[in-house]
Amino acid sequence: MENGQDKQALQSELALEGHSSPSEGPVSTEAVGVNGSELPSTSDRHDRKPEDGRSASQPMLVIVMGVSGCGKSTLGHAVADALRLPFIDGDSLHPSSNIEKMSQGTPLNDEDRKPWLELIRTRAEHVAAEQQHQHHHTQSGGGADQSVASETGEEPKQAHGLVVACSSLKRRYRAILRGHEESDGSALPEGVEPPHPDALPTFFLYIKGERETLVKRMSERKGHFMKTEMLDSQLATLESPEGEEGVVTVRLEDETEKQVTEAVQGLTEIIQAKLSVSS
Numbered sequence: 001m002e003n004g005q006d007k008q009a010l011q012s013e014l015a016l017e018g019h020s021s022p023s024e025g026p027v028s029t030e031a032v033g034v035n036g037s038e039l040p041s042t043s044d045r046h047d048r049k050p051e052d053g054r055s056a057s058q059p060m061l062v063i064v065m066g067v068s069g070c071g072k073s074t075l076g077h078a079v080a081d082a083l084r085l086p087f088i089d090g091d092s093l094h095p096s097s098n099i100e101k102m103s104q105g106t107p108l109n110d111e112d113r114k115p116w117l118e119l120i121r122t123r124a125e126h127v128a129a130e131q132q133h134q135h136h137h138t139q140s141g142g143g144a145d146q147s148v149a150s151e152t153g154e155e156p157k158q159a160h161g162l163v164v165a166c167s168s169l170k171r172r173y174r175a176i177l178r179g180h181e182e183s184d185g186s187a188l189p190e191g192v193e194p195p196h197p198d199a200l201p202t203f204f205l206y207i208k209g210e211r212e213t214l215v216k217r218m219s220e221r222k223g224h225f226m227k228t229e230m231l232d233s234q235l236a237t238l239e240s241p242e243g244e245e246g247v248v249t250v251r252l253e254d255e256t257e258k259q260v261t262e263a264v265q266g267l268t269e270i271i272q273a274k275l276s277v278s279s
């Protein structure tokens with residue numbers, strides 16, 4: 001399938017009418033706070049269901065994963081643009097202590113990463129919940145999207161969810177990101193419920209490649225807190241996600257445009273297979 005068609009197919013598979021017109025572009029991630037008071041209530045998050053029984057109305061979380069310097073931010077932005085979804089760089093959610101530690105050349109451990117991963121999952125669920133709220137508002141209140149739809153006679157279709165860049169190096173980290181692990185709540189703002197897997201089906205785009213290319217890319221990159229010397233610990237920590245559910249692998253060595261094509265095609269296939277099983 002051609003890339004444009006794939007994007008359209010994927011957007012339709014996961015469409016909720018009236019979320020946003022293409023001209024609106026991605027939702028600003030800056031506008032979404034971690035503070036519970038700025039966010040939809042958690043009971044809304046966990047109680048919500050596709051309103052007419054279509055599994056196609058579910059939002060999705062796409063996580064671009066791999067070791068430092070593999071191109072997560074670059075591909076994450078590009079895939080988010082292609083799917084017209086908001087993008088969050090997981091690095092922006094690290095506590096300052098983690099950034100400090102990495103800057104000093106010390107790899108993070110499980111304890112450092114756990115609250116960070118929980119925060120990413122929680123934030124992602126909130127972004128998706130906010131989109132649902134906007135959708136309901138537009139549907140019931142005759143917002144901008146609906147008027148465009150009635151003028152043109154077309155229903156604007158938009159995939160829901162978001163794209164996140166996050167190393168996701170271990171299987172158990174990915175379990176947290178999928179919403180499977182019970183949170184002890186320590187990383188969550190007061191009043192915010194722990195994440196739940198059903199709230200946001202999760203897919204991984206794994207950027208896989210050779211150490212040599214990674215070293216080259218990292219050493220050419222200037223001003224990043226993560227130095228090339230950290231690469232070996234990243235590679236040693238990495239547990240390949242290949243074979244896990246909902247994983248698409250793209251080649252590190254490919255140009256971003258080709259990676260996007262492969263990613264969209266892979267996601268489309270997985271989601272179509274999932275929908276055909278559940279129907």
Ligand SMILES: Nc1ncnc2c1ncn2[C@@H]1O[C@H](COP(=O)(O)OP(=O)(O)OP(=O)(O)O)[C@@H](O)[C@H]1O
Pocket residue numbers: 066067068069070071072073074075091165217218220221226252253254255256259
């Ligand atoms: N497909 C690609 N082809 C060539 N260069 C690329 C590609 N993708 C990313 N790069 C370059 O590789 C470097 C690392 O990319 P990027 O910052 O996106 O990786 P990252 O995985 O997000 O890194 P980190 O996790 O360390 O922040 C950047 O200089 C970027 O421009």
Ligand SMILES: O=C(O)[C@H](O)[C@@H](O)[C@H](O)[C@H](O)CO
Pocket residue numbers: 067068069091108113166167168169226234
């Ligand atoms: O799990 C980790 O060790 C971290 O997420 C790192 O991977 C960095 O945050 C990122 O890659 C920036 O270089």
